[in-house]
Amino acid sequence: NIRSGPGTNYPVIQTLDQNETAPATGFSSGQTWVQIELPDSTSGWVSADLVDIDDPDEISIVTNISPAPVA
Numbered sequence: 001n002i003r004s005g006p007g008t009n010y011p012v013i014q015t016l017d018q019n020e021t022a023p024a025t026g027f028s029s030g031q032t033w034v035q036i037e038l039p040d041s042t043s044g045w046v047s048a049d050l051v052d053i054d055d056p057d058e059i060s061i062v063t064n065i066s067p068a069p070v071a
Contacts, residue, residue, distance in 0.1 A: 002044035006033030009068045013044055024053050026062035035062050 003010040006028035016022065025043065026035035033045045034053065053059065 002036070002038065002046055004044065005066055005068060006035070006045045006062075007068055010045065011069065013042075014038060016046075024051070024056075024059050027056075027059055028065070029061055031056070031061075034059075 001012045002014040002016060004013050022036040022038060024034050025037050027033070027048070028035075028045070032048050034048050034051055035043055035045055038044050
């Protein structure tokens, strides 16, 4: 599941199949979520536990994250 923000409280905006790839563009603080660029050039977030990143040292922390939606 690709989410609109770094957490399970953000809505799912898209899915990727196992072994599909997408460019990693950032990390949440704590590096628990990875921001990726989707094929339509939008951004989404995936749990870091679910991905393999070639060179994590090249990816910076994203600081301008929208707050989670309130139910």
